[in-house]
Amino acid sequence: MSGLQDNVQFDVAIVGFGPSGAVAAALLGQAGVRTLVVDRSRAVYDRPRAIALDHEIMRVFQQLGLDEEISRYCEPFTPSEYYGADGQLIKRLATVAPPYPLGHTPSMVFTQPEVERVLRAHVAALPSVTVELGQRLAALRQDADQASLQLMDDEGLQRTVHASYVIGCDGASSTVRDAVGITLEDLEFDEPWLVVDVQINEHGLAKLPKTSVQYCEPARPCTYVIGPGMHRRWEISLLPGEDPAYMASEEGAWSVLRRWITPEDGALWRQASYRFHALVAREWRNGRVFIAGDAAHQQPPFLGQGMCQGVRDVVNLVWKLRSTLEGKGGNALLDSYGVERGAHVRSLTSRIKEIGRVICERDPQRARERDAALIAAAGGEIRTVARQDIIPPLERGLLAGEGSGVGTLFPQPRLQHAHGAQLMDKLAGCGWRVVTNLPVWSLPPALSTRVEALGTLVSVAPGAVAVDVGHAVVGAAECDGVLAAWFARHQCCAAIVRPDHYVYGVAATGEALAVLLDEWEAGTATV
Missing domain, CATH: 3.40.30 (Glutaredoxin)
Known part of the structure; x- marks a missing residue:
């Protein structure tokens, strides 16, 4: 049973204890802000969903004093090679060479359950943060003075708590977003895919590519990602008429994995069918309530930016909430959160959609024209492009002018x-x-x-x-x-x-x- 008392007052209440919610709670707790974080699940989901993070996010983990511990569950992202309709190399992404601009490897793969456990343990030890698991948001009200959250635990007991501000980090089907009437805009990308994670063995490892691969093949576009250790991920497009439920079964997953491996080569860790969407919130704030992470946006996975985007959201928001709680900011500062993050997410999602269009072309003739255009644009010889060059700067908000460098991430030498x-x-x-x-x-x-x-x-x-x-x-x-x-x-x-x-x-x-x-x-x- 929860020890949470009825009518307790907090500065900030966070609904959702995934990566975005955990980072928000950690940053607020580090500053001594009275924070409540709740989640309907009592344990970390034990299978990977996100697989990539970048140096901006590791810099945040450094700020929390967790970079060395989290690095144990990370490895550098291998180069990604794109192969066209006839199997030729058409594009190549990799990381920049040292010295690294932010002080960390620019692009990494990681094991999500272990990293989430590190974050949760850190948050639980912060004196100003209260963590309550097994709690569902049943109702949310707000007035000029505070927000009130009605919570119900998994034994049916209800309590009401109050907070100056609320952050909804509660995922794509966000209860917080729905409670305040925020809607999502469809940026017009809708594709059915199968995601399969495998713990490969040495026999299977010998069969697989040594880099991550985007197979830009009209017959069935797919992605192969080299994760940490023996973790390998496939993202495989579903064809018209294929049953997503069957494809997410063991039999269905192995039916498409056989191009690369068989059941003797590894063990399925997770398989799930998804519709990849491009969605962004029309508003990021309603009064005292903010949304972040998947509650505010969803994008195709082709650059592995989903979790990164959520962490960027809360890092942007938390310092503005802190300033406001300290009497150093007001509504304009808080409104700049949605202005900045909304524009950034839209810009990056547009770039991800363009990559998705490259990968997902189903017409063989247009695919060959795409390949020829990419090779010609590279001068006939494919050059490696740095992954982080694709991440846009901030373009609007609390910025001074439009000079070179404004809105970019400042280096960490x-x-x-x-x-x-x-x-x-x-x-x-x-x-x-x-x-x-x-x-x-x-x-x-x-x-x-x-x-x-x-x-x-x-x-x-x-x-x-x-x-x-x-x-x-x-x-x-x-x-x-x-x-x-x-x-x-x-x-x-x-x-x-x-x-x-x-x-x-x-x-x-x-x-x-x-x-x-x-x-x-x-x-x-x-x-």
Whole structure:
């Protein structure tokens, strides 16, 4: 039986304890925010659904102090090779070479159940977070002062709790979304697919490709993904007339896997039929209620961005909720969540749909024309494209102007430290930051004071070694030239970086930085 008392007050209530809800609870708990997280299931789903994450998400896990533990369940994503209608290579995606821009491997595969267990254990240990499992949201009301959630446990006992804000991370069939009348817009992608996860054995491993593969074949488009260890995933399109229920049976799954392996080569871990959709919420907020993750959007899986998108949602939202709870923000700041994430999700979903159209062409003649066009566009020789180049920047919201670099993720270089190289966030924290390649001593005293009022000043000055951690000023030289290359590419010497690591604005000179700070102060005062 739950120990949750009736009419308890929280700052934030989270419905749904999957990856998005767990990250939201962890970030709020890290900041000491009184948080309730509930889920109707009492245990982590023991089979994989998401399989890919990227360096942006690992940077969030680093912020929570979990990157090393979670890395135990991750491996680098192998290159993905696309083969056309006649079996020829037409496209290739891979990761960028080191030094890595965010300090972590840019693209990874992972074992979802184990990572979720790490997140849940971390959240359960946070003093300001209350975790209640076996709880279903029965009703949700809100007024000018608070939101009220009526919860029912799996023994039928009902309680009402109150929160200043509610985050619905409760999946594609979100009860929270329905309770506040938020609807989804269909972005017009609807495909029936079978997803099969296999624990392969050594005999089967010898039969399989050494890279991940997109089979862009008109007869039956399909995907092969190399997961961690001996985990292999197939995503196989269903043909007209095929029964999804039968295809998701063991017999049905093996009937299409036999192209690659037989039951002697491994054990089925999970098989499920899905309709891949492209959907996005028309609104992301209704009063005190927000939605995130699958509750707010669903996209085809061709870049493995589903879970990543949900984590991006809550990272964007949580710092804005914290600011508002601290009296430093208001409705405009909270509204910027939906503005930013809605535009980003739509942009990325459009790119994923384009990849889906490449993969899913069923007409043989058009497929061959597609292949010829891709090969011609590559100059006759397929060049490797970095996966992360496909992820768009923020385009709207709390951003200063449209300069090069604005709205992009700011790098996380390794900085020289008295005790060895350290990633920047571990020295400078994850609040508002001004990062510059100008020496601190070269900045006018008044400017330095203003920067420190914003947050942390990070000066990446050649020859400096950081020795003080957790102060307002961090001065250090970088180890690998990541920031030097970034500043050169965007023709600037300073950037204001938001708590979610996105660039608010850039400046080419110290004087321009002063103007940018004016804009930041005016902008944050109005939100």
